[in-house]
Amino acid sequence: MKYKSQKVAYWFFALSMLLLVLQLTYGFIMGFARLGYDGLHNIIPFNTAHTVHINTLVVWLLSGFMGAAYYIIPEESESELWSVKLAYVQLISLAVVGVAALLGYHFNIWEGRKFLEIPRELDWLVAINVILFLVILLMTIIKGKKKTTTSWVLFGGLLGAALFYLPGMISFDSQVLDSFFRWWVVHLWVEGVWELIMGGILSFLLIKLTGVDREVIEKWLYVVIGLTFLSGILGTGHHYYYIGVNKIWLIVGGIFSAMEPLAFLAMALWAVNMYRKGEKKHPNTLALYWTLGAAIVSFLGAGVLGLAHTLPQTNLYTHGTLVTAMHGHLAFWGAYAMIVLAMITYALPNLTGRKLYDHPRGRAAFWLSNIGMFTMVAAFAAAGVAQVYLERILGYEFGDVQNKIQVHFWVLIMGATILTTGLILYIIDFIKYGLPNDEAVTK
Amino acid sequence: MLSKKQAKTFFIAGSLVTFFIFIGLTIFSLSKSQDQSNSDKITESVAHGKHLWEKNNCMGCHTLMGEGAYYAPELTNVIKRRGEVYVKTLLKMKTPWAPRGRKMVAYGFSDEEANDLIAFLKWVGEINLNGFEKVDRTVSPLPKDKMKN
Ligand code: HEM
Numbered sequence: 001m002k003y004k005s006q007k008v009a010y011w012f013f014a015l016s017m018l019l020l021v022l023q024l025t026y027g028f029i030m031g032f033a034r035l036g037y038d039g040l041h042n043i044i045p046f047n048t049a050h051t052v053h054i055n056t057l058v059v060w061l062l063s064g065f066m067g068a069a070y071y072i073i074p075e076e077s078e079s080e081l082w083s084v085k086l087a088y089v090q091l092i093s094l095a096v097v098g099v100a101a102l103l104g105y106h107f108n109i110w111e112g113r114k115f116l117e118i119p120r121e122l123d124w125l126v127a128i129n130v131i132l133f134l135v136i137l138l139m140t141i142i143k144g145k146k147k148t149t150t151s152w153v154l155f156g157g158l159l160g161a162a163l164f165y166l167p168g169m170i171s172f173d174s175q176v177l178d179s180f181f182r183w184w185v186v187h188l189w190v191e192g193v194w195e196l197i198m199g200g201i202l203s204f205l206l207i208k209l210t211g212v213d214r215e216v217i218e219k220w221l222y223v224v225i226g227l228t229f230l231s232g233i234l235g236t237g238h239h240y241y242y243i244g245v246n247k248i249w250l251i252v253g254g255i256f257s258a259m260e261p262l263a264f265l266a267m268a269l270w271a272v273n274m275y276r277k278g279e280k281k282h283p284n285t286l287a288l289y290w291t292l293g294a295a296i297v298s299f300l301g302a303g304v305l306g307l308a309h310t311l312p313q314t315n316l317y318t319h320g321t322l323v324t325a326m327h328g329h330l331a332f333w334g335a336y337a338m339i340v341l342a343m344i345t346y347a348l349p350n351l352t353g354r355k356l357y358d359h360p361r362g363r364a365a366f367w368l369s370n371i372g373m374f375t376m377v378a379a380f381a382a383a384g385v386a387q388v389y390l391e392r393i394l395g396y397e398f399g400d401v402q403n404k405i406q407v408h409f410w411v412l413i414m415g416a417t418i419l420t421t422g423l424i425l426y427i428i429d430f431i432k433y434g435l436p437n438d439e440a441v442t443k
Numbered sequence: 444m445l446s447k448k449q450a451k452t453f454f455i456a457g458s459l460v461t462f463f464i465f466i467g468l469t470i471f472s473l474s475k476s477q478d479q480s481n482s483d484k485i486t487e488s489v490a491h492g493k494h495l496w497e498k499n500n501c502m503g504c505h506t507l508m509g510e511g512a513y514y515a516p517e518l519t520n521v522i523k524r525r526g527e528v529y530v531k532t533l534l535k536m537k538t539p540w541a542p543r544g545r546k547m548v549a550y551g552f553s554d555e556e557a558n559d560l561i562a563f564l565k566w567v568g569e570i571n572l573n574g575f576e577k578v579d580r581t582v583s584p585l586p587k588d589k590m591k592n
């Protein structure tokens with residue numbers, strides 16, 4: 001690392017790893033409940049496990065993005081962070097709010113709106129926390145020597161994520177309106193502003209890892225995020241087909257969401273081509289694995305598996321089935337989990353001064369977690385397609401169908417075990433690197 | 444060859460244009476004339492039912508209009524499918540209900556709460572969902588209960 005204040009990033013990454021462990025644990029609780037092993041039902045019913053699973057996911061990703069920003073922005077701006085003390089205040093308050101929310105979910109304290117379960121009172125604390133975070137970043141950029149496209153895109157994505165959190169805080173008596181604006185958060189995050197965050201991180205990593213000229217990389221960054229918004233904003237319509245709003249969204253959502261994979265394809269082509277073009281290869285091969293992996297798997301999970309159910313004619317039958325869970329897993333994994341893991345893999349040797357660039361444990365972590373995730377996705381896919389056919393086409397009872405497709409959840413648990421093994425190896429690596437220190441600063 | 448400046452213009456122009464179209468479509472789509480949810484029929488009881496639906500995170504297991512988790516049945520048409528009496532009984536149960544193996548949380552709702560939830564679900568059941576409401580019914584000539592495991 002180049003600046004002492006980049007060390008803050010480490011603690012956000014550590015929080016991220018902790019929440020990841022929780023996410024996996026609650027994933028297993030749900031997996032086993034589906035197999036009939038629901039002994040925890042009285043303490044952790046399925047809805048608690050589900051909410052903890054998806055909230056820890058979102059928060060570990062956000063914490064990873066924040067760590068990434070605290071690492072990237074000083075380096076891009078060529079200056080120390082504006083205030084290290086406030087950055088630690090922000091870290092601790094994020095952890096406290098996170099833990100409070102997660103505890104509450106075990107005591108029926110939540111707002112049961114998928115992904116936005118955090119109670120309203122805590123929403124305000126989240127908002128204050130994020131404002132503090134953005135102020136620290138913005139001051140660093142303004143006071144820094146350089147203002148790069150990569151910084152601005154990363155900052156823009158994070159600012160957008162904050163702004164698009166707000167529609168989720170409006171209250172409605174109508175379930176239709178509630179759902180309508182819930183997507184302004186959920187969809188416009190993952191298929192909008194989060195892609196800017198991903199693009200910013202990817203751009204930084206490609207500049208560092210491939211040695212290709214910044215101007216070239218950042219030009220294509222604009223193309224990627226241009227395609228993202230061009231398709232993704234109106235693509236929100238793919239959630240409006242069947243929730244009680246008019247049919248105009250069937251056309252608008254259908255056409256524009258079908259174009260969304262282009263943004264992910266562009267991302268994958270961009271990363272692979274920059275890698276091919278790059279002459280001076282960085283020794284951190286593992287970081288390169290995760291970086292290219294993120295660009296490619298996001299295209300498969302979000303692009304290909306998104307396209308598989310985004311046309312209204314298909315979505316009529318797959319809407320709200322395990323087909324959605326199939327796509328949700330690979331999309332979140334490829335796009336956001338892998339980019340955070342890429343960033344951590346790149347940053348750790350620099351933060352701690354231990355240059356363990358390529359080693360068998362690190363490779364095993366990469367391959368096992370990916371093989372595990374693809375196995376899980378295959379299990380969800382088989383279960384989902386069978387569910388759609390039996391329940392939605394033949395019209396069988398939901399519960400009977402679920403019992404019929406139960407066997408796929410054994411495969412899911414198998415995949416989850418492989419995934420978890422890989423991620424445990426990753427976390428062992430994380431711990432073995434040790435703590436960040438000032439000796440690691442290289443000018 | 445495309446320059447960085449052109450790429451930036453493409454990004455900004457594309458974003459602004461689609462964003463304004465999106466806002467326009469939203470306003471149109473939420474206007475009174477386009478309402479297909481009978482929003483004038485949202486009584487106090489329906490609103491309270493929705494509040495209970497959220498407060499207890501029913502969506503953490505069930506889907507409603509296709510949204511939620513996939514552990515428990517789609518409830519858009521549940522009142523038509525099962526009838527009010529059936530639904531009311533299960534909402535008031537004090538031990539976990541598990542008709543097909545999976546357990547539901549034993550909420551033990553009061554009479555009034557159960558009524559409000561039913562009013563809410565009935566309101567949802569009347570929304571025009573552009574065809575999805577038909578998918579959630581028996582669409583096959585085979586009766587649902589004839590399936591052997
Ligand atoms: C990285 C980007 C993406 C992520 C993380 C993601 C994740 C998800 C998740 C978690 C859901 C379930 C949401 C809920 O029910 O609350 C969902 C739904 C959906 N996604 Fe994506 N997605 C991404 C990109 C895409 C793309 C590019 C497309 C289209 C090409 C797409 C198409 C859909 C559709 C049609 C649904 C609705 C499924 C239903 O009706 O049940 N997604 N996505």
Ligand code: HEM
Pocket residue numbers: 023024025027028030031034050053054057324325326328329332333337412413416417419420511512513514
């Ligand atoms: C131990 C590993 C895991 C297991 C056993 C697992 C299992 C599950 C199960 C059973 C569900 C609920 C599906 C339903 O609604 O019934 C779920 C939801 C979800 N999980 Fe996982 N999961 C695991 C890891 C992950 C990872 C690593 C990610 C992200 C990278 C992830 C993202 C999600 C998302 C986004 C949802 C909501 C999906 C939707 O509603 O469409 N999970 N998971």
Ligand SMILES: [Fe+2]
Pocket residue numbers: 187191235236238239
């Ligand atoms: Fe979407």
